[in-house]
Amino acid sequence: MNWLNPMQRSLPLLVCVLFVANAQATEFNWSGFMTLAAGKTISGSVEGKNEIGIDCPCMISDFSQSGVIDSSWDFAADSKVGLQGNLQISDQLSLTAQVVSRGARDWDLNLEWVYAGWQLGDNDLLQVGRKRLPLFYYSEQQDVSFTYPWVHLPPQTYGWEAVNYNGINWNHSFQAGDWSGLINTFAGSETRKDNDYMKIYNGIDSETDTKWRNIFGAELLMNRDWFEGRLMLMKSDTQSRLVSDNEDWSAPAEQMLFGASGLIDYQDWIVSAELFFSDRTESYGRDLAYTLTAGKRLDGWTWYLTHGLYQQKIYADNPLELTDEADQEKHRLSSLVVRFDVSSSAAVKVQLDHWQDNSGDWFKQTYGDANAISLSYDRVF
């Protein structure tokens, strides 16, 4: 069992103490989400157990949580359940905590988020604590599958070594004519021990710690009628160490991340695009990823077609000494999703994925091409 660390263990106690002490002045609400998903590869270019220890043909469905769909029906890769509690201590002050249990992490119970929120005015909200790092459009709701089209978020764009962070952020909402806007500025750091993302590269039984320090970033969201657009920019230092090899922390390497997305939801049509770019010259080079989606609603059913690309560029003489022939990663994923809304809070999805790999030798021989089918039942409560 992956028990909570000491800081995380004390926080639920704090929540209970606060609740008891201020019982009359407080209001407690809870909400939850779940996904029961099953997936299997139908075919692929790699056969048998790969270097990482996965039975291929195989397809990565969730980089951040090392969710991999393999050659037998598997409920682990995308299934999860989460509960969120919100304690309204006063008109301005609230406390939020979220626990999640995932199949991809052996159903360990994890206190993922704990943060205090302070409503400074009608339009300003300050949050302090541990919460989701808003790298992508669907970042903050990435575990609530009910709220997005796919069984698993497009893996070409979604999923990096850091998912949550400890820090502070300030949300400022505003109106500009017919547009509603939100600016969120955030700062903090994240140390991820035994990082699941790294297991995809270093092996199921490996142990890698990663650190993102001096995180500074901002996101801007604008919406009007049927359109929503988003821009995100952040920078941080990155470090890692392969614990299973007794390594020391690597020297901090700066990275700059940029994201842009647009979503059109007009009558029965949905069109969206998301672009992600990283400058990791101080590590290996840069990454580029995008996802394009078109969808159509028809009587409770929604059909989506998605295409995504991930392309890494390894520069010559890079500090990590990677080579493009061996290490460069490039792959595309085309997906068809059919979703049926069982009720206003539950949906069933079927997804077909076609992963085409054009990577250097390592990724090609470890994961390669794959076709997969996934099914899910998503619910919010």
Added chain:
Amino acid sequence: MKKILLVPLALFSLSVAAEIAVVVHPSNAAALNPEAIAQIYLGRSKSFPDGKAALPLGLPEGSKTTEMFNQKVLNKSGSQIKAYWSKLVFTGKGTPPKEISSDAEMLELVSQNPSVIGYIDKASVTDKVKVLATF
């Protein structure tokens, strides 16, 4: 003759039942277009045009009136609304309008509080509230 008269009356009563009224306190001088009403109900705007606080209230999620309100005013299905609020709730950025159990209770709350904005079946409207718009 009776049969011919009955048909138009039946049609008339059907169209009355299918309308919803957005209501506010009688002292509220606000004039809101459908877009502005939607902004309040989606949590994007927290005040009336005069700057006074706006507190939106809704009817039960599964009710016909709510379904119609979602479609006609918010332009979203029940699932889309749920997904929209799930996104905000799970990130601590907002909470959906409080649910009131009946038209009668809604009328009571709207008539007593100048900040409240609500919606009910148009047939339930009384002179205790002011109708902002009908759909």
